[in-house]
Amino acid sequence: MSVLELRAVSKVYGQGVTEVVALHDVDLAVDPGQMVAVMGPSGSGKSSLLTIAGSLEAPTSGEVLVGGGKLAEMSRDELARLRRRSIGYVFQDFNLLPGLTAVENVSLPLELDGLSARRARAAGMTALERLDLADRAGHFPDQLSGGERQRVAIARAVVGDRRLLLADEPTGALDSSTGEAVMRLIRQACKQGVAAVVVTHDAQSASWADRVIFLRDDRVTDGTSPPAGPESLLAPGPGFPSGPAL
Known part of the structure; x- marks a missing residue:
């Protein structure tokens, strides 16, 4: 199906x-x-x-x-x-919450769905590490570059059981190197059964x-x-x- x-x-x-x-x-x-x-x-x-497709508006x-x-x-x-x-969604304008750190933004969907804060943050950190953002986990969106905000948005979209x-x-x-890392992460999600x-x-x-x-x-x-x-x-x-x- x-x-x-x-x-x-x-x-x-x-x-x-x-x-x-x-x-x-x-x-x-x-x-x-x-x-x-x-x-x-x-x-x-x-x-x-x-x-x-993401149910944000009706046809x-x-x-x-x-x-x-x-x-x-x-x-x-x-x-x-x-x-x-x-559904994980990556918007052009990132849509990160300014009052939350990078790892809090990534783990928020999991916490809203009932996962404990500790387990959600651990999953969020793993997603950030895959995109070389572990050292930026405690930074807020306005402390990140545009490319870093994009990678945080990617991490939020693939975290959990999407x-x-x-x-x-x-x-x-x-840049081309980071873009390749992002596409590799999406490809990895597909190998685990995600449709993208x-x-x-x-x-x-x-x-x-x-x-x-x-x-x-x-x-x-x-x-x-x-x-x-x-x-x-x-x-x-x-x-x-x-x-x-x-």
Whole structure:
């Protein structure tokens, strides 16, 4: 059974002359252990796809299922529980709580779900260590660089027993070496059965995925397995947009 399914999902914002179609009849299934990269030009609906997949907003039409459960049939409490326990989300703007340290930000979802503070902090520290942030665990977000805040957000998204990881440009604020470490961590989560959807403009990051899909003009226009190396993603060719579309 797929961890995530989008069935004929459409999303429309506004009405009349202000109407904007973000997604139109999008179908997508992501299985356990699979990483799917989503690429496409700005405004093609990539971020809308993630927020709908993560139950942060509802589609205008179509169905979204996570772990076989239909999101439209869940109560607000059930959706909150699903996000807390099963879905890890990496936002472009990090969304870290300014009054909590790095390790407290990472361990908070586990504590909210009833894990003891000691065990939650231990799990948080492990996640930070994997991203070379153990020495920054006691620092607050405004004491961290942009790249460090991004890595804390990644650690928070993968800590605990998550089934679905949704990442919006997870390597956007990172240098190539740290970006590779982040993608390796996401890949490691997939090896443990997590399903991941990663929105990216970066061909190097997309090359870590099992599948690459493209959004253009609110539709999925092509899907493919990544070629042998990231350099081939940079070259124009069938199914791969060139220039600013990446």
